Amino acid sequence: MTTPLRIVIIDDHSIFRSGLRADLDDTVDVVGEAADVPSAVAMIAETKPDVVLLDVHLPGADGEFGSGGEAVLREALPLAPDTRYLALSVSDAAEDVVRVIRAGARGYITKGASGAEVSAGVRAVAAGDAVFSPRLAGFVLDAFGAVTGEIAARPDELDRLSAREQEVMRLIARGYSYKEVAADLFISVKTVETHVSAVLRKLQLSSRHELTAWASARRLL
Template sequence: MSATNSADSPALPATIRVLLVDDHAMVRAGVRAELTTHAPDLEIVGEAQDVEGAIAAVRELRPDVVLLDVHLPGGDGGGGAEVARHCLAEADSPSRFLALSVSDAAEDVVAVIRAGARGYVTKAISAKELADAVRRVAAGDAAFSPRLAGFVLDAFGTGAGDVAAADDELDRLSAREREVMRLIARGYSYKEVAAELFISVKTVETHVSAVLRKLQLSSRHELTRWAAARRLL
């Protein structure tokens, strides 16, 4: 994953305020320690351990990014998805949600993305990758562990008309732009795309800007949803 954002993404604040939500104190302590050590631009502003506490903390602290476990006690049994859905229903909520879970089950990924989270990474992620994912989400982009991005396909139906429309839209892209588009939509960083396609990071950035422009999209998050809805992942 990478902190690099598309040209259309908003500038990141000097300090990104992060709320940790997990029902295991040791996990919260570990994430706090890792991010504090490796990402001084990320400020941990609070913690919560259940649905009710998380909703209250989001309202009170108004963090930039909520690092959210998907399996949480309390509430109506909806876990992290319930927290995201409830908070995002409030019109003035400034927070964005990134799921951080030990689970890599498709149903968990789909549930939290349906609820409005902008990404989903597993706890096998490194501290640097996690920090980059937080920065990406704070900037309005999507962030997925690469193999999980395809699960968002299950959250979006598509019919023959949508497939035809996708074909027309894809015609606007060159073959290389299509390759870059699919990898970016799956959650690959610019550096990972560059390594996969044997091109420079600068060339990847140029292709991403062209893809977003041609498809009239504003961010990687929108690109992921666009590709998923058309079964292009």
């Protein structure tokens, strides 16, 4: 049996922490909780978890980093360099997303996500992937596209994909779920899965995360 990932939940609402803890699956093990910046930093330094679920807005920041989440990242990253951070917030404001990612978080999901989705996000971040709720990925790609460098898409690359496959590719690369793509394009989830498999095969990519990087570098989003 795989050892559960050790996580810490940082949020200033105890009811939310309790509810989230109950909803997470058995692939994660909550080893600590904290409600403000100082206690969060102390908890992370003590437990050195695999992943921290970090609320963006927390009390106890020193004023330089107004959101609180950024203050935790600034202070805790040097104390537990192997720990990864997944922002979990009610806010889907572009500035909140970009600021916390710039500070060092590996992903950002909103509190509307289910326990299963949060657990999956924890596993993905622990494995080194970036994780974003649908439509939030665009904020990050817009903010960081200039630094990642642009590559013009060769005509033959896009010619490999049908018009429908290109539509699916763009939505998946932006962080939409299969269900949301299906609803947006008025097709079945099974059809979306088929198109995604074809896109990955034709572009010689192995995951949707590689697809996002590929599309972002070519400014296809």
